[in-house]
Amino acid sequence: MSLNSHFVMFLTMKKKEDLNPVLLLLFHLMVWLYTLISFLPSYLLSGVSPPDGDSYGTEQMRAKRAKARSISGMPEGPYRAVSAAQRLKASLHPGVDTLDKMFQTAVARFRHKDCLGTREVISVDDERQNNGKVFKKLILGEYHWLSFEETLTAAVQLGSGLASLGQQPKTNIAIFCETRAEWLIAAQACFAHNFRLVTLYATLGGPAVAHGLNETEVTHIITSRELLETRLQAILIKVPRLQHIIVVDNTPTTWPGYPQNITIHNMATVQKMGVLSENGKHCQPQSSDIAVIMYTSGSTGHPKGVMISHSNIIAGITGMADRLPNLCEEDTYIGYLPLAHVLELSAELVCISHGCRIGYSSPHTLVDQSTKIKKGSKGDISILQPTMMAAVPVRSIPNLTSIIKDANRKLTHKECLVIWEIMDRIYKNVMMKVEEMSCLQRTLFILAYNYKLEQLAKGHSTPLCDRLIFSKIRNLLGGRTRLLLSGGAPLSAATQRFMNVCLCCPVGQGYGLTETCGAGTISEHWDYSTGRVGGPLVCCEIKLKNWADGNYYSTDHPHARGEILIGGPNVTMGYYKNQDKNQDDFIVDENGQRWFCTGDIGEFQEDGCLKIIDRKKDLVKLQAGEYVSLGKVEAILKNCPLIDNICAYANSDENYVIAFMVPNQKQLQLLAHQHGMEGSWEDLCSSKAVEELVLNALNEAALAAQLERFEIPRKICLSPEPWMPEMGLVTDAFKLKREQLKTYYHDDIKRMYAGK
Structure with a gap:
C-alpha cells in the first residue's frame, strides 16, 4: 500500500468511525491525570532544582541563558x-598536540576496550525483482571488534609497510575508500608516520579524482576493490605518478590487466611487510605539520584541497567534545557518513579520544528496510544500538515547513500524516510503524505528540509517553540513542521538533x-x-x-x-x-x-x-539595480510542496529571475489531475500549461513568505530527473553547482529570457 493511499484510507476510516467525542474526551482526561500525578510534585519542587541538574527550565528560561x-x-x-x-582552548590534554599522541593517549587509557567494529557478512543473495532487475541482498551477523590496542597495532604495521614501499614522511598519500574500519586504521597509520593524508569522496567522478591525485602528486593510494574496479581503473592512465595501490579487502594476489608501472597490494600483505620491516622507527609529526589535505566536493569548478595541520584537528575536536555531554567508553557511535567529509572524520576522532567505540555501517545497510538488507534480517542500527550518531538533513525535508508553518504549533491528524508521507530514508520507517497502528493507536499517537511538545516547551520530560507511544519509533535508531547531531546543511525547524519528540533524544545543530x-x-x-x-x-x-x-x-x-x-x-x-x-x-x-x-x-x-x-556568493544584481539573494529565494521556495529541489538564476543583463526545478512527482501529478491534465511524467514536466500551474503556486508561496516582486522567478523550467552527484549538477553533499547547472540548462535559459 502506498503512503498516499494509507493517508486516504485513514481519513476515510476517521470519518466512518468519527472517533467518538467521548473517546477523545477520555484520552484527554487520561493525559490530564498523568500530568497531575507525574509533574505536580516536580513543579512544586522546581524552585530548588540546581541550575545544571536534570531540569533546564522552560524554553523562555533556556533562551535567557548566555551561550x-x-x-x-x-x-x-x-x-x-x-x-x-x-x-580559547586548543587541546584536550596538556602536551597532546598531534593526532598520533591523541591516539596513543587513548590506547593507554582504554587499551582493552572495543574500538572499531565491523559486521560479519554471512551470505550475499541475488533477489530478482518483478521488472527483471537483480539486487544484491545481504544477510549479516554480529559485530566483530578490534580493541584500542589491536587498532594501534594494525595502524603501526600498515604505516611501516607503507614506508617499506617507499612512502616518505611529509609526502602525500591518498585514500579513496568507503567509510569502514580500514579507513580509520589507514588514517592513524599516516598520522603516526607523518604521511600527509589526501582524502577524496568515494562518490567523486573520475575527472575530480584524477585532478586530486595529480595536484597532490601521490604515488600511493589506499582504496577498496569495488572502487578500484568501478572508478579508479578507468582513470589510471591519467595519473602517471601513481605506483602503488593498496586494496583494503581480502582480495586476489594477482591483478591482470592493469598498467605495468602500477603494483597492487592487499592491505594485509602490506601489514605483514610492516612486521618484517626494519622501519620500526618513524618520523613523528609536529603539531604544525600537515595531517590531511581534504578535498571539498566543490560547488564551483574543481574540488579544492584544504590543508589541515595536526594542531588544527586537535583544536577542532577539542571544541566539539566540550559541547557533547558525558562522552565516555560506555558510548557507541555508528559511522556511516563519508569519512572523507570533515564532519564524520571529526566525530570519529572525538569518539576515539574519549574511548567510545565505533561500529561501521553504510546507508545501504543502516536500518532494517535498507536497500541491501534481506527481508527479515536486521539492519546495522538494530544490532549495534548506538548511543550517538551524526546525520545530514535529507533533501526533501525542507518541504516540512510548508506543512507546519510554526514548529511549536500543535498538529492536526492530516498534518501528521502528510509529514510522514514526505519524510525520506529513516523517516520512511516511521510511517511503516504507523501503518501497523490501529485507528485508535494513531489518534493516541497524535495526542501524545502534541502533549509532549507542550511539555518540552515547559522543560519537562515525558517518560511514560516515551515508553508507551514513542518507543517503536525510537527503536528505529536502535533504542539507545541519547544524542543526534545534524550538520552539513540547515535543518528545518519543523523537522527538528518532530525528531526531538519522536526520537526521544536531543537533536543538535552544528x-x-x-x-x-x-x-x-x-x-x-x-x-x-x-x-x-x-x-x-x-x-x-x-x-x-x-x-x-x-x-x-x-x-x-x-x-x-x-x-x-x-x-x-x-x-x-x-x-x-x-x-x-x-x-x-x-x-x-x-x-x-x-x-x-x-x-x-x-x-x-x-x-x-x-x-x-x-x-x-549567491547575490546577483539585476539590470534595474536590485540585489537578489538566490540562496534566500531557493530556501523560501523549497517550502512549497511542489518542489523537491530548485536553483534560482538571474542574469545581470536582465530584470527578472528565472528558476530550474525538480518537482515533487506526487504533488505535481495531483495538481495536473485536478486540472484535467494527464500524461507521462516527462510529458507533464515539458508541458507549458503545467509550467503555468506551478508558477502560480510558486507566486503564492513567495508572496506569503514576503519575497519582493523582483525576487520571485518569472519563468521556470521543470526537470523530470532529480539532480544527483553522478550528473555533476550537485556536490556529494547535494549543494548546487551553479556553473554546471547554468551550462546544463543553457538552452532553457535562452528560452526563458528570449520572450521578455
Missing part, C-alpha cells in the same frame, strides 16, 4: 563561548566548514530552540563583517548581521596550491590569529546563538 558573548562589547563581536571568554575543521558552533544539548546553530565552540571565536552589497550591518536591529568570520586554532592552513584563493578567504589579524571568511551571512541573537540567514 556566548562579545568579548569586545561591540555588536559585531568577536563572540566567544561563555566558558572560553578569557582564552555549523562548521572544512576550512575550520568542521568546528564553529554546536547547540547546547538542553537548548531545544530551532532555526539556530548554537554558540561558538571553545576552540574558536566568531565575528560579523559588514556587507554593504547585501545590506547587512552589525548595527542592524534587533540583531547584528554580517558575513561570518571564524578565527582560532582550528582555522586551517589554506588551500593546496591555490594562493589566490588563500588571499581571498583567509586573513591574519594584528595579533597573528587566522580568520576564515565563510561567505555565509549570520546574525547573533540576545543569548549569543548564531543564526544563518543568507549566503554571500
Whole structure:
C-alpha cells in the first residue's frame, strides 16, 4: 500500500468511525491525570532544582541563558563561548598536540576496550525483482571488534609497510575508500608516520579524482576493490605518478590487466611487510605539520584541497567534545557518513579520544528496510544500538515547513500524516510503524505528540509517553540513542521538533566548514530552540563583517548581521596550491590569529546563538539595480510542496529571475489531475500549461513568505530527473553547482529570457 493511499484510507476510516467525542474526551482526561500525578510534585519542587541538574527550565528560561558573548562589547563581536571568554582552548590534554599522541593517549587509557567494529557478512543473495532487475541482498551477523590496542597495532604495521614501499614522511598519500574500519586504521597509520593524508569522496567522478591525485602528486593510494574496479581503473592512465595501490579487502594476489608501472597490494600483505620491516622507527609529526589535505566536493569548478595541520584537528575536536555531554567508553557511535567529509572524520576522532567505540555501517545497510538488507534480517542500527550518531538533513525535508508553518504549533491528524508521507530514508520507517497502528493507536499517537511538545516547551520530560507511544519509533535508531547531531546543511525547524519528540533524544545543530575543521558552533544539548546553530565552540571565536552589497550591518536591529568570520586554532592552513584563493578567504589579524571568511551571512541573537540567514556568493544584481539573494529565494521556495529541489538564476543583463526545478512527482501529478491534465511524467514536466500551474503556486508561496516582486522567478523550467552527484549538477553533499547547472540548462535559459 502506498503512503498516499494509507493517508486516504485513514481519513476515510476517521470519518466512518468519527472517533467518538467521548473517546477523545477520555484520552484527554487520561493525559490530564498523568500530568497531575507525574509533574505536580516536580513543579512544586522546581524552585530548588540546581541550575545544571536534570531540569533546564522552560524554553523562555533556556533562551535567557548566555551561550556566548562579545568579548569586545561591540555588536559585531568577536563572540566567544561563555566558558572560553578569557582564552580559547586548543587541546584536550596538556602536551597532546598531534593526532598520533591523541591516539596513543587513548590506547593507554582504554587499551582493552572495543574500538572499531565491523559486521560479519554471512551470505550475499541475488533477489530478482518483478521488472527483471537483480539486487544484491545481504544477510549479516554480529559485530566483530578490534580493541584500542589491536587498532594501534594494525595502524603501526600498515604505516611501516607503507614506508617499506617507499612512502616518505611529509609526502602525500591518498585514500579513496568507503567509510569502514580500514579507513580509520589507514588514517592513524599516516598520522603516526607523518604521511600527509589526501582524502577524496568515494562518490567523486573520475575527472575530480584524477585532478586530486595529480595536484597532490601521490604515488600511493589506499582504496577498496569495488572502487578500484568501478572508478579508479578507468582513470589510471591519467595519473602517471601513481605506483602503488593498496586494496583494503581480502582480495586476489594477482591483478591482470592493469598498467605495468602500477603494483597492487592487499592491505594485509602490506601489514605483514610492516612486521618484517626494519622501519620500526618513524618520523613523528609536529603539531604544525600537515595531517590531511581534504578535498571539498566543490560547488564551483574543481574540488579544492584544504590543508589541515595536526594542531588544527586537535583544536577542532577539542571544541566539539566540550559541547557533547558525558562522552565516555560506555558510548557507541555508528559511522556511516563519508569519512572523507570533515564532519564524520571529526566525530570519529572525538569518539576515539574519549574511548567510545565505533561500529561501521553504510546507508545501504543502516536500518532494517535498507536497500541491501534481506527481508527479515536486521539492519546495522538494530544490532549495534548506538548511543550517538551524526546525520545530514535529507533533501526533501525542507518541504516540512510548508506543512507546519510554526514548529511549536500543535498538529492536526492530516498534518501528521502528510509529514510522514514526505519524510525520506529513516523517516520512511516511521510511517511503516504507523501503518501497523490501529485507528485508535494513531489518534493516541497524535495526542501524545502534541502533549509532549507542550511539555518540552515547559522543560519537562515525558517518560511514560516515551515508553508507551514513542518507543517503536525510537527503536528505529536502535533504542539507545541519547544524542543526534545534524550538520552539513540547515535543518528545518519543523523537522527538528518532530525528531526531538519522536526520537526521544536531543537533536543538535552544528555549523562548521572544512576550512575550520568542521568546528564553529554546536547547540547546547538542553537548548531545544530551532532555526539556530548554537554558540561558538571553545576552540574558536566568531565575528560579523559588514556587507554593504547585501545590506547587512552589525548595527542592524534587533540583531547584528554580517558575513561570518571564524578565527582560532582550528582555522586551517589554506588551500593546496591555490594562493589566490588563500588571499581571498583567509586573513591574519594584528595579533597573528587566522580568520576564515565563510561567505555565509549570520546574525547573533540576545543569548549569543548564531543564526544563518543568507549566503554571500549567491547575490546577483539585476539590470534595474536590485540585489537578489538566490540562496534566500531557493530556501523560501523549497517550502512549497511542489518542489523537491530548485536553483534560482538571474542574469545581470536582465530584470527578472528565472528558476530550474525538480518537482515533487506526487504533488505535481495531483495538481495536473485536478486540472484535467494527464500524461507521462516527462510529458507533464515539458508541458507549458503545467509550467503555468506551478508558477502560480510558486507566486503564492513567495508572496506569503514576503519575497519582493523582483525576487520571485518569472519563468521556470521543470526537470523530470532529480539532480544527483553522478550528473555533476550537485556536490556529494547535494549543494548546487551553479556553473554546471547554468551550462546544463543553457538552452532553457535562452528560452526563458528570449520572450521578455
